[in-house]
Amino acid sequence: MKIMLVNPPRFQGLSVIREERCEIVERYSVLEPYSLLQLASILREEGHEVSLIDANGFDLDYNEVMQRVRKFGPDIMIFRFTPTTFDHDMKLCGLVKRFNSEVMTVGLCWTLTSLAEDVMSSAEALDCFVLGDYEVVVPRLVKYGPDRVEGIAYRDTGDIKIVPPNADDSVDLDDLPIPAYDLLNSLEPYYINTPTDEPFTIMYTSRGCPFSCVFCTVARTKWKSRSAESVIEELRYLKNEHGIGLVSFFDETFTIDKERTLAICKSMREGRLDINWYCNTRANLLDEELVKSMASAGCKGISLGIESGSQRILDRVSKGIDLKDARTAIELCKKNGIKVLCSFIIGLPGETWSTVDETIQFVKDSLPTGVQFNVAVPYPGTDLFESAVEKGLLKSSDWRQMYQHESIVGTDDMTPKELNKARIKAYKALYTHPVWYMENVKHVLRNPDDLGLAVRYSIKIINNFLIHRMEHSH
Ligand code: SF4
Incomplete structure (x- = not known):
């Protein structure tokens, strides 16, 4: 064929x-x-x-x-x-x-x-x-x-x-061949967040997430993972054949299995791959031993979905995270020279102007390296979607409007318009907070390799905020 x-x-x-x-x-x-x-x-x-x-x-x-x-x-x-x-x-x-x-x-x-x-x-x-x-x-x-x-x-x-899919037909990720990178003319067009000089790619070391966050399309899916050997084989190919210098592991939750993560980090160190990398995980799946090991294996950035600075909202959306643990995780990353990007969702069930302020205060207190504020989107297949449909707030054909910068469903106390305003308010609060800039200057002084990235990131957020009003981007 x-x-x-x-x-x-x-x-x-x-x-x-x-x-x-x-x-x-x-x-x-x-x-x-x-x-x-x-x-x-x-x-x-x-x-x-x-x-x-x-x-x-x-x-x-x-x-x-x-x-x-x-x-x-x-x-x-x-x-x-x-x-x-x-x-x-x-x-x-x-x-x-x-x-x-x-x-x-x-x-x-x-x-x-x-x-x-x-x-x-x-x-x-x-x-x-x-x-x-x-x-x-x-x-x-x-x-x-x-x-x-x-x-x-x-x-x-x-x-x-x-x-429907047959539940027994699950894929074994270790059996998959290396993706056909040779079908791309070059890797030059690709970057994440801000362009870098080094070839970059994304890849997966696992798939799925067993947690139950009510807003997430991946919630309660089976977690499947690749072995450390299989991950290293692909990284070695990327380094040798394409000179890759930066990888973003696109797994939903990279560190679910601590031993596997430690094994991957150990192999990366021993294999002297010299690849910098980013990953996504949950705040309660990091500890000192793990973060130290990740940092020494080239991890330069971790994305954490914190979602809200209100513990009441976190509990209501089944996030399963304590804000104290979130603060500790952010601190651990920064202490080990890893940039930490935290994402928050404005407009989860129970959101009010007062909980928005709690989220802003959490960010000002914990000072992550970067922050992303999205509005809540009732994605199909999620509990959030079901409850929006039940309440008559959403028709299924509304998927074309499901942007993360523009709310289509309010909460009991806030209209979609107010949620959009709250999102911009949160960005403004951070971007006009001098202590946040000082914290990031401290990071660059301790990690001078990040100077270029910090300059490009600063230009990006200024453009993004002043020109694009944070539309279609974070
Ligand atoms: S938000 Fe993150 S932790 Fe929660 S279910 Fe989705 S992937 Fe898992």
Whole structure:
């Protein structure tokens, strides 16, 4: 089979992240289409002829994409789409079908899997929507066709058929081949948050999260992990073949298994990989031994979802974190020279102006290196979504409006407009707080390698706040 994988073009000139749970427009990051590279590699191993277009990464428009599609002449076209760029991404299907109606169009989007029927009804040119692990479902779909595969929505003589994933069909991450980086012309376009001089990529060492945060699309999913050996093998390839200097581990919660994390760090140190890296985790999954080990293995940044400075809200959304532990984790990271980026959600159930002030106070007291304030988004499949639908606040077709900078659902005490204002208020409180700047100057004095990054980051936040009012970015 001839299979073309496409990461669609940018949206209104802005970069889009279409990567598993992270499916957003993001002004300041251009990421490799890792999951499509992974799929390309798997399909190639199965003997298919594979081509890949990263239109977002290389800033290609639909004309350029279609020129390549026509030249390659695929039997199957696989692409990723996101909720807010839905119509823009689906345009690809229409164009491909107009070129050749026989091409099977296959879409991947983690956030909308619980709304498969709506997705299929809203996108006539989409033949199949993958609902299970793409590494398992797509190769079978290619081999057997849609009517003999589980974990898929597809059309059958005019009807939409939805076949849920088989729980036993889980992927073993250690079995996956290294993603097909050779299908990208270069790694130059890619960076996270602010451009750097060194080649950068994202990668996964685990997938899923067993915690129960009511706003999260990944909550209560099975945590699957790769062995330290498999992680190191991929890092070594990235270093040797592509000169990678910075990796962002895109796992939801990198440090769930402390022993595995320590083993990865040990192997990185012993292998002298000389790669700097970032990861995401929870505040209660860090301790002194772990943070020290991570720092000595090249960890330069940790993202923590703190979500709120109000313990009452944290308890109400089942975050399972004590604010005292959050403060300790932030302190530990800073003490060990690791930048700590904390994200907060304005508008979780129970939010009032007073709890917003508690969040602002928490940030001013704990002084993380960087902060991200989003508004609460009732993503499909989450408890937050169910309760918004129950209260009649949301229609399922509202997914196109699900931006993290613009609220569509208020709380009992705050309207969406007030939540938007509260978000800007929180940023303003931090960006006009001299002690925060002094804290970051101290970090740069202790870690002079971060000077360039600090300058670029400062320019970014000034632009972002004054010009873009924090839209489509953090
Ligand atoms: S800990 Fe993070 S990834 Fe896990 S459910 Fe909560 S928000 Fe989601």
